[in-house]
Amino acid sequence: MLRDKKGRPVLTPDEIKAQLTEIMMAAVDNPSNAVEWILAEMMKNPEILQKAVDEIDYIVGKDPRLIQEADIPQLNYLKACIREAFRLHPIAPFNVPHVAMEDTNVAGYLIPKGSHVLLSRVGLGRNPEIWHKPLEFNPERHLDGGSSELALVEPDMRKNSLRLKKSSRDSTAVGGALAPSAPVVDPPLP
Template identity: 50%
Template structure:
């Protein structure tokens, strides 16, 4: 081979590497989608048989993966059950996944009658009230740039405003009078729950006791791990194409972190199905407090990132108080001849299928319960 042939061969051998586009990472593993509809047929079939969340979790387990891709129509749904990948979504690339799904306003605004999920409606109402209390902001007013309704076409705001005025009319004078009595030292009425909220000074568990209640908080944290409020967190929508954990995540993908998958991941938790509050006390030094939130996302009691829960402190305090006072004030037992508590879960959720009933027997002096009478 002469010199000219050598030069030509060396030059042409570099063309593919120089001019070829870099290979795009593949999507996360998932069931093979149909054209146009994607995995909607499988989704609908299994939803009728069990539940959507059960199908997604069984799919992730069957594929032995911590991240998957399920295409519903033209939307890529990305379920995640691994803390490391979850942190990459909500911490490392938080800005990319800070968007949320748009509300189905045409469906909400429909004039046709239909079934209403009152549980969802009540949760939305309570959420709006909490936002109003904490931030003096509401979500039933002016329209937002991300597609939320701008006009009160369905009359919801009018109804809520009217109900709020009625409540304020009857409750505000009572609350203001009670605050005045405490401030002036002229408290004459028997103590009630309102006094507890106003004064927060009685013989029951107080927030000042929280540093000594690490085991109680560990129990609450373990309950959040095993029985989260919802199976998945609200979707985080990607605003641009990106790569996470070596997989391609297209723009518009809906990333949902599995609260159940994170909390019961056998790679993270020893005996993941067992109730062991002590696991949350390990590594907790003397004087250090157990917190309900987990920034490492081994469990998802409160979300983090730009769309993280704004009421972590309030929610943690309410949970601790709600758990501590009944434990302090009563002895609890199984009712009647019931042999054991049925711990079976409801369909598609981590709550008990049947309401929890228990017998409460006072264990403290009567004066401690005076605020309840």
């Protein structure tokens, strides 16, 4: 059990139980909420839903079988729908907190060494200066027109759902803009 400097327990057994219950509920609740948002957005847009169904029928076939893991790399439109739903309805409102390792400047703002930095996924995903029609569910914005495999997650943030794309002429990646000028680490916060 975790104890303070005087040897007293930091949390009571009831507080520990409450924290564990919260963690277990989040492990079930958040993924199911994400699926609900994806389905809700697709049902509000029947043409998008039909396009996803057509892709599944083409890749998986109309034989009565379930989608296999081996099918997923080819289901780019479906993955674009998932990424678009995560853009509009992220599972967590903020990315993991980071701490600036040195004074740095991001987009004209000074971030002093030692500052805790949070990125609002909701704010970024719905920002009209970043996204054309930000409240519109548009999976096409995640497809580059090529036949390359679309990834669901991209830790380096170069091609993920945070892509800045106001028009086909103006495309920049958030990660590419922030990574070189913002040295950060993510130690646990006190």
